[in-house]
Amino acid sequence: MTTVARVVLDSPLPQLDRLFDYRVPAELEDDCVPGVRVKVPLRTGARMSDGYVVEIVDEGDYPGELSAIETLVSPVPVLAPEIWKLARAVADRAAGVASDVLRLAVPTRQVRAEKAWLARDPSWSPPPVSAPPVTGYAEGMLEGVIAEHDRAAVAAVPHPVALPGPAGDGGDGDGDGDGAADPVWVPGWAATLAQAAAHTLAAEQSAVIAVPDFRDVIDLERALLAVLPPERVVRFDAKQTNGQRAKALLQARTHPVVAIGNRTAVYAPATDLGLIAMWDDGDASFIEQRAPYVHTRDVALVRAAQSGAALLFVSHARSTDVQRLVELHWLQDVTPFRVKTPKVIPTVQQTSAEGYAAQARIPSSAWRAAREASQHGPVLVQVASPGFGTGLVCAECGERAHCRICGGPLGSPHRGATPQCRFCGALAVGFRCPTCGNGTVKPVGQGAQRTADELGRAFPGTRIVVADGSRPLDEVPARPSVVVATRGAEPSVPGGYACVLLLDGEKMLAREGLRVQEDVLRFWTNAAAKGAPGAEAYLVGIGGKLATAMALWRLDGPAHDELTDRRELHFPPAVRVATMTGTDEAVTAAVEALEGATAGPVLGPVPVEDDALPGTVRAIVRFPYAHGAEVAATLKAEVIRRSSTRRVLKGGNRRRAAPTLRVRLDDAEPFSEV
Template identity: 75%
Template sequence: MSGADAGPPVADVQRAVGDRAVDDARRPVIARVVLDSPLPQLDRLFDYRIPDAMAETCVPGVRVKVPLRTGNRMADAYVVETLSENAYPGELSVIEDVVSAVPVLAPEIWRLARAVADRAAGVASDVLRLAVPPRQVRAEKAFLARDTSVVRPAVLAPSISAYPDGVVERLVVNGGRAALTAVAHPMRLADDSWVSGWAMTMAQAAARTIATERSAVLIVPDFRDLAELERAVTSFVPAERVVRFDAKQTNGQRAKALLQASSEAVVAIGNRTAVYAPATDLGLIAMWDDGDPSFVEQRAPYVHTRDVALVRTAQSGASLLLAAHARTTDVQRLVELGWLEDVRPLRAVTPRVVPTAQQTAAEGWLAHARIPSSAWKAARDASRDGPVLVQVASPGFATGLVCADCGERATCRRCGGPLGNQMSGGAPECRWCGALAVAYRCPTCGGGRLKPVGNGAQRTADELGRAFPGTRIVVADGGRPIDAVDERPAIVVATRGAEPAAPGGYACVLLLDGERMLAREGLRVAEDVLRIWANAAARASRGGTVYLVGIGGRLATAMATWRLDVPAHEELGDRRQLHFPPAVRVATLTGTEDAVSAAVEALGDATVGPVLGPVPVLDTAGSVPAGTVRAIVRFPYAHGTEVAATLKAEVIRRSSTRRVLPGGNRRRAAPTLRVRLDDVEPFAEA
């Protein structure tokens, strides 16, 4: 028999058998999964055995279905990691099915979700619902069928204008962190269109990042800012390398964006969920106007987008830019700690702000009008050549209604909220619950006639229309959103936050109703109002004039000098003395009195100052069970991990207990304790 007929040498056979044995030893046999469940007692990794048929497809990041022994049912889950050895001596359950072979949970997003949930005493699966959209088969098929041989066009790294040479560039390249004071006037793009100064800066920083084939994540509060940012980014970066993550997208669009961001370096832009966008080699996280209430997540575990960005920056080593005109006390604290670098524009052209409360008394009683004569004349002159912006506090026609006979404030019969008018002559409706009050009768005198008090956007527009005959009047509010106006003469009446952009900016801006804005109760009223004024003032053109009507004191001084960080510094100093956030962290505990008291007792000496409460929770809508109380616990940042773990353990203990019903049946009791950490307004009435 010849050598060829004798078969392979014995040594080769032994080597092949040995290699196969090594491969079998390295083959993953255990999958550690996180269940898609909001139950806090299930918030941990579970081990399952991987069947041989799923060895190739069951990889980290894929969706799977697994059995739950205790519930005798199937549950959705994500594979977090796979192991080649089983340390558990018993028999493991087997993964039932791999739902899709496309990984959708990136390792860095899992680490982020775990850290965010632990920091907020929450459940990781609640965070993952924000980060990963439901499965979309069409998007996955298109992703698998994509042409991977396409070479993306290179991106040139532009210089970042309006700042000292090399300062912002150094931060972006070297993983720096900065509180960025935004440029306070519109800037022109290469196509002669205009965007806000902050949008230009973020776009240039993103272009420098992706030029090095690193991803950038840019986060803005709402759709107006997102549209402006997208125009700025696409002027520096090809559109195919820009992906959106926003609330208006369908699940299919979100899934497509997620898969693209996880496979190549892109610029991810969007609202608060964009902070969870996967990224290949994340290089930059930039956030605009972190004080905007839109960044407060309304779903558990209620983590502020700024806090998620801080955690992700610490994990990834990416650069961080927190841009704003008026700095929040949270950012000011990080600046004073040295964690953020204070970066300001070079030779900034700031708006010319005129506080009318500091005008001379020469105008007499006219100085106390809703629009002083000096502001009126400036608006009249500016409206002949272009648009003029008038910011008001409230939408609708009248902010309130009173009885025409006795002057009693008109309130809703259903919830006790104030009544108002959306349009002149319209039916009264509640500003809280929206109920109509068609046949309203005054409970004091029985009168049926109501008269408006206060000026909403529509009433202000009507008055200005009579004062400026022949001038175009534009109303922009939540019900009539307008992104931009043209350069034609107009009076633009806008509610706070709804101010449309104008080409080159407004020649004149009037900020009305400041006293009413400041009259609202809350811990952050002053910094919120200052932020609202500053954002509207930044809509002015170079050389434009801004009139701050009826406001004096330190806020007016800060606006006039455009040193908007000074009030944040002073406010933070006051809060340190009072142990108020953000000088300390807070935890709001809501539930039955015994559950809240037990949770406070479990914290021991980790708290700062006396515990506030517990006090009964007032709920006019009837959605809170009777006997519910609330307590506020303050604690230092150094004890954050300890406090969050203790409170979560209390929530798990309360959620997993069972009570005996008549007849001997045992049923899991309804949760009697809810925990919320770092509430933006912890002292607001529930």
């Protein structure tokens, strides 16, 4: 009897996105198992393609003679069956190709990691785990969600939490000789997820936790190591080498662990998956930048449905996507119980401040509170922009200064620095204003560095720290200082900040985009939650519903209002969207192929000015979630048809491919900042 291997090819071509049958040679039958890497012939024996064995069957679908597998690259099964199932479902949902998803899930081959895994002691088992209670919530609330494999939207504990130090810490480091472990200070959300993961591991099930930023990975890992042994925690993040990722992947397939990391962590293989969790799912870092451009939240939803695992979305200010699932009663609404919330004080008037405090955009009441707090602890000042100023203008005529290479805005990282393009990074040496010919520029607006300079004068003798994208900080010590940080770059402090100032609120809200209010509310709440329990947070220059929601810490209201508006406009996430980019003829044909699957009028086609190909247009179609499978299948079929079609040029026999049609489902770009 012939043994047949069904293989998925490592190819981005949509017409090859299916399983191919290959004969397994007798000498490879023992090692050729689902999940191994192979090389197989494609079309001709001289052309080889990489692939993964998905399954082994006795008979294939192809009636003719099958080609044989050329080479077994490695006997180590790196593609878990559940990950292949997930990749297939995710690709189908996004009208994409499964091999593109597998590139995110499976790192390139690392021989050293595979040899170490093959040489392991199979009889070894990790130490058992005890489950601490999940603090900050009603007794047994989250434990019940996890045990019953239910789903919940969890409002995070809004202040840092002290966890007992790791076992074997060797002392408290305070010199008192009592030998007690130092407490570990972590954000409230990290403590909650660590305790939830410990409950999952105590039942000998795995947990997968995805977070948006490297700072969040550090905080979460610190919290996990306070309640779990280190061999139970594995990382999957962008800062790892391929060797580290390969080692983590094989470790996760061996015994139950907690897999943590950024976007790719949600694809981590897991032994008996019991929990999938995400922190701050509204963060744009969760949008995959490579095809098929699937949001990590959607991958988590698909995987939870396939595996039956518990699902937690933890945040301070929830996204409209999660709010939609809560209002559909698909997610439980879980809030902290008897927990202190930040004392947020909206301060609309800024004119009462004087001197350097006014130059730093700080009202007098906030300045007095920050000055007093800076005497005994750190103060956090959140600003909108990095650098010295938000932009540069001609000192003579006031014309905005732009890059001569790409046309992007010029900026200055600090006072006296050579102007530099914010888009391409080119230095504007010898800049001349195209309007008046003047060669000098001056800054406008106030970035983090300029704010720090002003605060250095407003707080004489106080240490000033700047944290932004070019100067990342994970943590600052709990001693008197003023920390000026751009949104999302705020470092943590053991025990929390003594005071928090949220500046530039009007500027943040002035951006154009569908999710501006969601994003700004996340920036504010995440910063305010870094304060110590009971610390004051001043929201400067903002009034209305957002200020009220912050002051009362009732953050579900803005999400509900925003979702209601989106339903009326037929905008995501009330409906799903698909963008089609290509020639006018190709895009029109794709829209016509969808027939009645759209939920509202088609937007476009309109020209895409920044596309590399002239004449490119884009159209956006909106459709109900119930039509998602139909729309994705139709658009993928259209992409395959366009990719496979060849046409003859006039006046000769040369042939070339038809114009490419690009399709992207749930595309955030047309609705983002412009």
